Amino acid sequence: MTWIHPLSAEVEETADVLGGKAHGLVVLSRLELPVPPGFVISTEACRAFLRTGRLPSGLDAQLAAAVAGLEAATHRRLGGPERPLAVSVRSGGSVSMPGMMSTVLNVGLTTEATTALADETGDLRFALDSRLRFLTGFASGVVGVGPGSLAGIDRVLGGHDTDTSCLAEAIQVVEHLIEERGGGTVPEDATRQLELAVAAVFSSWNTPRAKTYRELHGIPHGLGTAVTVQMMVFGNRDQRSGTGVAFSRDPSTGEHVPFGEALFGRQGEDVVSGTSLTEPLSELSDREPAVWSRLLSALTRVEEYYRDACYVEFTFEAGELWILQVRPGRFIGRAAVRVAVDLADAGTIGRDEALLRVSPQDLTHVRTPRITTTEPHDLFTRGLGASPGVAVGQVATSAASAVRLAAGGPVVLMRPETSPLDMHGLAAAAGVVTARGGPSSHAAVVARSMGKPAVVGAVSLTVDVAEGCVRAGGRTLPEGTLIAVDGTGGEVVVGEPRVVTSGSDPQLYRLLDWADDVAGDATTDRDETERLTSAQALLRSGDACGAPG
């Protein structure tokens, strides 16, 4: 049984075997885009592991051979005393389950290898930062140390002014925690670290959270996850390193401009976890022009391949770009309509395919009010849309002032995060913005339950209750300033911007005209959803009226 496949252009196995993430990496290799060398342990091995509780027989020998191959390709040794190889160990099933399973990074950084990495790079701080990242990943992913116990450690990570003694101290704290929680001493054998990490990723398929996710989304429990093992590329290497995520088009408007965020001097987990202050993607064009131009051409290549807007995760190490993940963009609402129409206009897809790509839910989303024509200088901060709709009102920095200001008109409550003590302020407010948290935070759940537009995780926002003001991007707004919040796109805008609702979307008109052509029915009193779905039904049955596109 072949349990392990290389991440190379020649691999022919499907995403069912390789998992979606590894399959995307194979696609990237075929497109000759920069992918860190590595291999993937198949979902079949995971299924065997889940049946028996141990790694299947023969896997250890194949793993040793795969590691030897990776060592030869990189001219490094896993956990070696010179030119050490460190690897990332990531989950990735055939169906995406974002954030549900474990990942262990920087595997192979034994104490000795960490010293070797410091010698090789002449940068002890970087080596210790990487070792600490390995230990925290090992503690949470392999040993099951809870997030409460590890809180505080992430504050030590990634700060280029963090001194080495501080990192060394944090390393001891985590080592101690691992021992205390029954993890024994952290193996100084890099191969053993890798085996434990692989088993931990397999096991994470069956955490209660992952099981719940599958129940809710109708994903069969028997699929299992693949494990991707790749040479680490270090976004925390220096100030010419970093990490980020990018869309080939703006996911909130569908406009054909790259969109995303970058984080300098950090590893990828810091972006996804939303714990750190990210910069707009375009910051790369000034600071790392070579990375920027390679990223733009990579986005063009993957769009050509997928014939759709795309999403990539990337890391750059000392000015060199690496792509770590790719998938289609999965845009919704107005953005989905615009991308479909633009791609049809460009001849990338036919009009019939454009019609089939837009779902009736997208039309519902088009009817959600959105902020439009934002001048860049009006954008105060940006977070994640957590509850759709637009709210315009005066800034309030506390529940008490929200209640007070609400007597004179609508209010937007802006908080670091929300607690039950903010509930009456939320009740009084027209919309809410929080600096922390994701779309599944308490603030997001409460805002949705009250039907109020909400933006969460606006990481550049600081709320100064004592001074009664909010700050972001070098600007300060006192309480009472008029701002607008878009709970779909996550924009927070100064003043009262133009807001669009359905009926003013040129791309939607054109798409619906195409739908009428297909249906051979131009009666205008039919509603938009009916016009779309009747065309889709005809296209699916092969009974379309004309031959559009």
Place this chain on the structure above:
Amino acid sequence: MTQPVSSHPTSVDLLVLHTLRCIGFSSLPGVARATGLPESDVESELIDLGVAGLVTHTAGDFGGWNLTEDGRASDAERIAAEVTAAGARVRLTAAFDRFLVLNPELLDLCTAWQTRTLGGAMTMNDHSDPSYDARVLDRFMEFHQRAEPLCAELSATLLRFQRYPVRLADALARAKAGSLEYIADSTSSYHTVWFQLHEDLLATLGIPRH
């Protein structure tokens, strides 16, 4: 109800003060529901606490009872002293770690209740698909079974935590009986009670919200 003798009881005035500290601005019936005490008893305690300058009542649309700055300081001090007197810090810290594992699960479930992911994109759940809603409710029941041992551990450490499992079970029973607002919408919903438990654990252990 029998409780292990080791579980530490809380005096009624502190119970009312601390409950208000954790649920925030609230009406008298709200405080009574959260504490499980009769409204008349709670009102009497609130008036005494008001005289002592620890709580205050505001009139108006968004009015209700709330702690004063002195009230917050007094609560923090007395709750910390209670944890020390009960020798409960280690057990509570371990329980909080378990809470933090369950918390993202509960928030996932609330998000699944409020929104649906179709074609990889999030859209609001319009509750027009009873089979989907039933699946989410089933997961809530399963989640609650795993939350119960944690609640029992907390109640066995500090008796006042015993209100949470009662209120959580009540919210779930009502939702199951068709009052769907008891999942995430009502002021006695499963999410609201869980959110207050989160606040209580932070307040009890003296952990600031950043």
